[in-house]
Amino acid sequence: MAPLRVLVTGAAGQIGYSIVIRIADGTVFGKDTPVHLVLLDIPQCANVLEGVVFELQDCALPTLHGVEAVTEEKAAFKDIDYAFLVGAMPRREGMERKDLLAANVRIFKSQGKALAEYAKPSTKVIVVGNPANTNAFIAAKYAAGKVPARNFSAMTRLDHNRALAQVALKAGVTVGDVKNVIIWGNHSSTQFPDARHAQVTKGGNSVDAYTAVGDDAFLQGDFISTVQKRGGVIIEKRKLSSAMSAAKAACDHIHDWHFGTQPGQHVSMAVPSDGSYGIPEGLIFSFPVTIDGNTKEWKIVQGLSLDDFAKQKIAVTTKELEEERDDALKACDESSI
Numbered sequence: 001m002a003p004l005r006v007l008v009t010g011a012a013g014q015i016g017y018s019i020v021i022r023i024a025d026g027t028v029f030g031k032d033t034p035v036h037l038v039l040l041d042i043p044q045c046a047n048v049l050e051g052v053v054f055e056l057q058d059c060a061l062p063t064l065h066g067v068e069a070v071t072e073e074k075a076a077f078k079d080i081d082y083a084f085l086v087g088a089m090p091r092r093e094g095m096e097r098k099d100l101l102a103a104n105v106r107i108f109k110s111q112g113k114a115l116a117e118y119a120k121p122s123t124k125v126i127v128v129g130n131p132a133n134t135n136a137f138i139a140a141k142y143a144a145g146k147v148p149a150r151n152f153s154a155m156t157r158l159d160h161n162r163a164l165a166q167v168a169l170k171a172g173v174t175v176g177d178v179k180n181v182i183i184w185g186n187h188s189s190t191q192f193p194d195a196r197h198a199q200v201t202k203g204g205n206s207v208d209a210y211t212a213v214g215d216d217a218f219l220q221g222d223f224i225s226t227v228q229k230r231g232g233v234i235i236e237k238r239k240l241s242s243a244m245s246a247a248k249a250a251c252d253h254i255h256d257w258h259f260g261t262q263p264g265q266h267v268s269m270a271v272p273s274d275g276s277y278g279i280p281e282g283l284i285f286s287f288p289v290t291i292d293g294n295t296k297e298w299k300i301v302q303g304l305s306l307d308d309f310a311k312q313k314i315a316v317t318t319k320e321l322e323e324e325r326d327d328a329l330k331a332c333d334e335s336s337i
C-alpha cells in the first residue's frame with residue numbers, strides 16, 4: 001500500500017510536537033496504514049523542525065515510512081492526502097481569537113492557493129490555527145475549483161471533548177459513558193455547547209444527559225461558559241495555549257473522518273454550511289455530523305429540535321462568524337499575497 005502523505009503545518013510549534021507522534025504511530029490512520037509525514041514551518045524554525053524529524057526517526061515506528069521537513073509551500077502541499085493546518089500565530093492572554101484575523105488570514109489565503117496548485121483534489125483538510133473557522137473559510141475560498149469546499153473543516157473537536165468531560169464529571173460517570181454532545185458555531189467564546197441531545201450510560205442504563213446530570217441550571221449555565229472559556233483559562237494557567245488536548249482532538253477529528261463515526265454517534269466538526277438549521281450557506285460552522293468511513297463523506301445530522309434558548313445561542317455565534325467572514329474577506333482583498 002502506498003503511504004498516505006500527511007502534512008502538518010506549524011510542526012515546530014507546541015501542538016506540532018504532540019501531534020506528529022500520534023499520526024506517525026498509527027493512532028490516526030491505523031497500525032496497518034503506512035504514513036509519509038511532511039512537516040512545514042517557517043524558515044526561522046528549520047533547525048527545530050530538523051530536531052523533530054530526528055526524534056521521529058528515533059521513535060523507530062513501523063508505520064512511519066518517511067518524514068521530511070520543509071519550509072516552502074510547494075514542497076509541503078505536493079500530492080498530500082491529508083493536511084493538518086496548525087501553523088498560525090497563537091492568542092496571548094487578554095486577546096480574543098478574532099484578534100488574530102489579520103495576521104492569520106494571509107497564511108490561509110496563501111495555503112489555499114498552494115492546495116489548489118499542488119495537492120490532490122481529494123485532500124482532506126483540518127484547520128486548527130485560530131480563528132479556525134474563518135481560516136478554513138479563506139483556505140477553501142482560495143482552493144476552490146481544485147479542492148471542493150466540503151474537504152475543508154475547522155476543529156471544534158477540542159470543545160466537543162471538553163463538553164463530554166464536563167458532563168461526565170457532573171453526572172459522576174467516566175467520559176466513555178457520554179456521547180452526542182454538540183458544539184454549534186464558532187470555535188470561540190460564542191460557541192454553543194449543547195447537551196440537550198446527549199446521552200449518558202449511568203447505572204447500566206442509557207439516559208439523556210439532562211436526566212443523568214439532574215441540574216438544568218448547570219447545563220444551561222456553568223457547563224456552557226466553562227466550555228466556551230476553557231481555552232482562555234488554560235492560557236491563564238499555563239501561559240501557553242492548550243497543546244496536548246488540541247493535538248489529541250485534531251487526531252480524533254481526522255481519525256473519524258478516515259474511519260467513520262460509530263453507529264448511533266455523532267461528533268462536532270466545523271464544515272461548510274449547506275443551509276441546515278438556517279445557517280447561511282458556505283459559513284464554516286460547527287454542526288453535529290456523522291461520517292461514512294467507506295466514502296469518507298460527512299453528513300450534518302438533520303431534524304434535531306432546537307428550543308428558543310438554543311436558537312438564541314446559535315444566532316449569536318452565527319452573527320460572529322458572519323462578521324469574521326466579512327472582516328477576513330476585506331483583509332484578503334487588502335493583502336498582496
Ligand SMILES: NC(=O)C1=CN([C@@H]2O[C@H](COP(=O)(O)OP(=O)(O)OC[C@H]3O[C@@H](n4cnc5c(N)ncnc54)[C@H](O)[C@@H]3O)[C@@H](O)[C@H]2O)C=CC1
Pocket residue numbers: 009010011012013014015016040041042045086087088089090091107127128129130131132155156158159187241242243246
Ligand atoms: N481549534 C482549536 O481548538 C485550537 C487551536 N489552536 C491554535 O493552533 C495554532 C497553533 O498553536 P501552537 O502550536 O500552540 O502555537 P505555536 O506558536 O507553538 O506554534 C505555531 C507554529 O506555527 C508556525 N508558523 C507560523 N506561520 C506559519 C506558516 N505560514 N507556515 C507554517 N508554519 C507557520 C510557527 O513558526 C510555530 O512553529 C494557534 O493558532 C492556536 O491558537 C490551539 C489550540 C486549540
Ligand SMILES: O=C(O)CCC(=O)C(=O)O
Pocket residue numbers: 090091097130158230231232234241242
Ligand atoms: O484559545 C486560544 O486562542 C488558543 C487555544 C484554543 O483555541 C483553545 O484552547 O481552545
